[in-house]
Amino acid sequence: MKRSEINNYIREAESLFSDHGFFLPPWASWTAEQWLNRYINCENIITGSLGWDLTDFGGGDYLKRGLLLVTIRNGNNLEDIKPYAEKIMIVKENQETPFHFHRHKTEDIINRSGGNLIIELYSSDKNEGFADTEVTCLTDGIKRTIKAGGRLRLSPGESITLNTGMYHRFYAEEGSGPVIAGEVSMTNDDAVDNRFHDGCGRFPEIEEDEPIYRLLVGDYARLLPGGPA
Numbered sequence: 001m002k003r004s005e006i007n008n009y010i011r012e013a014e015s016l017f018s019d020h021g022f023f024l025p026p027w028a029s030w031t032a033e034q035w036l037n038r039y040i041n042c043e044n045i046i047t048g049s050l051g052w053d054l055t056d057f058g059g060g061d062y063l064k065r066g067l068l069l070v071t072i073r074n075g076n077n078l079e080d081i082k083p084y085a086e087k088i089m090i091v092k093e094n095q096e097t098p099f100h101f102h103r104h105k106t107e108d109i110i111n112r113s114g115g116n117l118i119i120e121l122y123s124s125d126k127n128e129g130f131a132d133t134e135v136t137c138l139t140d141g142i143k144r145t146i147k148a149g150g151r152l153r154l155s156p157g158e159s160i161t162l163n164t165g166m167y168h169r170f171y172a173e174e175g176s177g178p179v180i181a182g183e184v185s186m187t188n189d190d191a192v193d194n195r196f197h198d199g200c201g202r203f204p205e206i207e208e209d210e211p212i213y214r215l216l217v218g219d220y221a222r223l224l225p226g227g228p229a
Contacts, residue, residue, distance in 0.1 A: 001062060001204045006054055007213035013068050013090050020113045020180055022088065024070060028052065032212045032223065039224050046224065048074040049190070049217045057098055058201030065096045065200075071217065075187040085188040091117060091172045091179040099130075099169040099197040102162075107185030109168075110159035115176030117154040121146065122167040128195055130167060137161060167197060 017024065027045060039046065050071045056062040069089040075082030085105075091097070093115065101124055111117045123131040136145045138161040139152065146152065153173065154160060159182075162168055172179040190202055203218050215223065 001054075001056055001060075002207045002209045003212060004210045005062065006206065006216070007210065009054060009062070009068055010052060010214050013070075016090060016114075016178065016180065017088075022112070022180060024088075025050075025072060028070060028214070030215075032215055032219075035215055035224060046220045047076055049188075049220075050074055051217045051220075052214050053190075053217050054204070055202060056204050057196075058204070063092060063095055065098060067091065067095070067097045069183075071188065083187055085183075085185050087183040087185075087188070088112070089181045089183065091170065091181050093172045093174050093176070093178065096171045097169055098200055099167045101165050101167045101195050102193050103164060103195060104193045105186040105188060106164060107162050107183055108159050109154075109162060109170070110182040110184065111154040111156050112180045112182045113156050114172070114179040116156075116173040117170055117179045117181055118151055118173050119154060119160060119168055119170040120149060120151045122148050124165045124167055124195075130197070135166065137163075137166070 027042070028051065045051065048071070050073065052070055054066070054068045056066045059065045067089060069087050072086045072088060073082070074085040099120075099122070109117070109119065121135045121137065123133055123135050125131040130148065132148050134145050134147055135150065136143060138144070139154070140159055144152065152160065194202055196202075212219065
């Protein structure tokens, strides 16, 4: 992806969050220059991968298959007693987050505001493929059972609990508008915990065609003096 595209999508996200009355932590609006020399005081932010994150899942077509998210809080499995994480995401109409499951974390996906979120589900089999069995899940504490590959519609305020090994993909329903979606989960580590069904990538290759508007979590190690190697 081009940095100019990423910058524009982040500006768009900031506007949408503002329109819906959702406020991010102060560091979410720091410029790249304001981040410089802050590693010592902000180590928890950096080691927890808090901040802006945007991916096209390696496909090169963000609007078709992509996701913008901000990790707001997150523990560190090795040294932090915080066992939980929280993200806020923007899902556009028909913009797919592809089928994947998590090996470690259980999570709730919540439709916080906007349109309707469509989520499709499979259980995984012993070879980490799609199982053909029914899927049982909880939506706001209510047990639901659907066929393999079935879909659920989450309106604003509704949520679903996704257990480890449960394949899911989601997108905003066409005609309903973009969704501001929340995620509340166990500690998150996107480097090791995601199993994508089609083997797609998680972090984009970036073409630096203009200056950075907001640092992505993937920029920290490369750009912050004193940051992780």
